[in-house]
Amino acid sequence: MIEEPFAEGNTLFHRRDTRVKLIAAAAITLVLALTSSFLVASTGCILTGMLLALSRPTPSLLLRRIGSVNLFTLFLWLTLPLTYGGDKIVSFFFLDISLDGLRTAALITLKTNGILFCFLALLATSTVANLGHGLEKLGMPRKLAFLLLFSYRQLFVIHQEYQRLQRAARLRGFAPSNSLHTYRTYSYLFGMTLVKSWNRAERVHQAMILRGFNGRLIPLNQPQPCREDYLFLIGMLLISLLLAGIPFF
Amino acid sequence: MTTLPPLLELRNISYSSPGQSSPLLEGVNFILREGRIGLIGPNGSGKTTLFQIIMGLLKADAGEILLQGKVMEQEKDFRKLRRKLGFLFQDSDDQLFSPTVLEDVAFGPLNLGASPEEAQKISISTLEHLGLKGFEERITHRLSGGEKKLVALATILSMQPKLLLLDEPSNNLDPTTRERLIKILRGLDQAHIIISHDLDFLASTCTQLYAIQDRQLVRCEDKQVHSHEHIHPYGDKPHQHGT
Ligand SMILES: Nc1ncnc2c1ncn2[C@@H]1O[C@H](COP(=O)(O)OP(=O)(O)O)[C@@H](O)[C@H]1O
Ligand SMILES: [Mg+2]
Numbered sequence: 001m002i003e004e005p006f007a008e009g010n011t012l013f014h015r016r017d018t019r020v021k022l023i024a025a026a027a028i029t030l031v032l033a034l035t036s037s038f039l040v041a042s043t044g045c046i047l048t049g050m051l052l053a054l055s056r057p058t059p060s061l062l063l064r065r066i067g068s069v070n071l072f073t074l075f076l077w078l079t080l081p082l083t084y085g086g087d088k089i090v091s092f093f094f095l096d097i098s099l100d101g102l103r104t105a106a107l108i109t110l111k112t113n114g115i116l117f118c119f120l121a122l123l124a125t126s127t128v129a130n131l132g133h134g135l136e137k138l139g140m141p142r143k144l145a146f147l148l149l150f151s152y153r154q155l156f157v158i159h160q161e162y163q164r165l166q167r168a169a170r171l172r173g174f175a176p177s178n179s180l181h182t183y184r185t186y187s188y189l190f191g192m193t194l195v196k197s198w199n200r201a202e203r204v205h206q207a208m209i210l211r212g213f214n215g216r217l218i219p220l221n222q223p224q225p226c227r228e229d230y231l232f233l234i235g236m237l238l239i240s241l242l243l244a245g246i247p248f249f
Numbered sequence: 250m251t252t253l254p255p256l257l258e259l260r261n262i263s264y265s266s267p268g269q270s271s272p273l274l275e276g277v278n279f280i281l282r283e284g285r286i287g288l289i290g291p292n293g294s295g296k297t298t299l300f301q302i303i304m305g306l307l308k309a310d311a312g313e314i315l316l317q318g319k320v321m322e323q324e325k326d327f328r329k330l331r332r333k334l335g336f337l338f339q340d341s342d343d344q345l346f347s348p349t350v351l352e353d354v355a356f357g358p359l360n361l362g363a364s365p366e367e368a369q370k371i372s373i374s375t376l377e378h379l380g381l382k383g384f385e386e387r388i389t390h391r392l393s394g395g396e397k398k399l400v401a402l403a404t405i406l407s408m409q410p411k412l413l414l415l416d417e418p419s420n421n422l423d424p425t426t427r428e429r430l431i432k433i434l435r436g437l438d439q440a441h442i443i444i445s446h447d448l449d450f451l452a453s454t455c456t457q458l459y460a461i462q463d464r465q466l467v468r469c470e471d472k473q474v475h476s477h478e479h480i481h482p483y484g485d486k487p488h489q490h491g492t
Pocket of ligand 2: 298
């Protein structure tokens with residue numbers, strides 16, 4: 001199953017209105033993404049790390065999430081120092097290491113993790129469904145919100161169909177190996193997954209039509225942001241302003 | 250005195266699956282007189298197909314569908330029909346698509362023009378009626394099979410249809426949920442047609458049995474002797490099969 005483990009919980013962050021969190025995440029991310037200052041990136045990383053800690057994620061899950069993202073930054077650490085060039089070169093045995101390359105890798109790592117922490121604290125604490133509705137209320141075109149919600153819904157369906165087929169294959173003694181039989185079986189599995197998901201999508205569409213759907217998703221009333229939400233938003237915007245202002249001091 | 254036309258009538262419905270040489274249904278006639286009907290027939294005999302034809306999801310090769318005496322011809326007619334008939338799919342996963350239970354149950358009423366407040370009210374009371382109080386914010390795809398079935402029923406009941414078409418509703422239900430469903434169905438005012446292979450289930454929820462036989466819909470004799478075997482969920486306690 002595709003889970004949303006970070007969305008479970010009842011901290012300050014989980015209780016906030018999704019729109020408020022979306023705006024806050026956009027503001028902080030914008031600053032972190034555009035900055036080229038070490039000070040901004042590292043302060044941002046620390047601040048968003050604190051926000052993340054306040055949202056109380058499960059440590060093991062959190063480490064796995066951070067680890068998988070940093071697999072990419074690790075790749076940068078391995079390549080950039082060797083390929084970046086510049087004047088400041090340190091020779092290390094037979095390798096020429098570019099200091100600018102190291103600096104860039106470090107900056108990207110800080111920015112990436114800052115944005116990751118911010119997303120985990122602010123966005124992962126909402127369900128994708130709520131994010132979709134939140135985006136729609138913030139003015140994203142209805143069709144796009146619809147697309148987001150249904151792509152997400154369909155992802156589950158495809159995943160389930162695939163698991164069902166895979167289970168069926170395994171129950172009949174299928175063990176993957178490096179053989180033509182394995183590759184053929186996997187191509188059948190993928191093909192059947194697509195066909196079955198398509199069929200299911202069609203049945204879901206029929207179910208919608210039977211219930212009077214005519215292309216327009218009408219949302220149910222959702223609670224309005226409360227005073228705490230606005231205070232939270234102000235706090236978050238102050239953080240992003242602070243970060244944006246650091247280079248000018 | 251003129252009698253009201255029957256809610257649903259089928260005249261000479263014939264249908265062949267695409268790519269199949271022999272027709273699946275041929276000259277099916279049916280008038281909904283009694284309120285609680287069971288429909289049996291072997292796998293692949295066209296029971297689900299018949300429901301899809303009635304709802305206008307499939308187009309019959311020949312024949313007419315009448316709703317309250319009026320022939321349904323175009324998509325526009327069927328759109329009207331779908332307000333009066335609720336179709337519970339065999340697989341509830343096909344029927345639930347909104348993130349939360351409440352949104353799913355409110356989907357139909359909202360489409361039929363209810364205001365968000367009204368839709369919410371109808372949905373909550375429908376859920377309550379089915380014993381699903383407190384399920385409003387649950388995530389639909391994380392419910393158990395039995396819960397999904399009941400929520401799917403709620404999504405249909407919230408549209409307040411006059412006739413329910415239920416496709417194998419008791420499939421894969423545990424004994425408790427099955428009993429609960431029987432109780433719910435017996436308590437509803439709506440007419441229903443239930444497809445099932447579970448004769449005990451039909452015996453407790455229906456007063457009249459039809460079967461698909463030789464591509465036709467035939468009415469079974471009122472008091473047909475039938476034998477059945479089943480495993481009792483609770484050993485040897487006395488039990489009733491209903492009438
Ligand atoms: N999409 C389809 N295309 C072609 N044939 C189909 C399709 N769906 C069902 N059929 C065929 O129609 C027949 C009747 O199916 P169905 O109405 O689902 O039977 P039942 O519900 O009585 O088990 C089956 O033999 C099946 O193979
Ligand atoms: Mg069927």
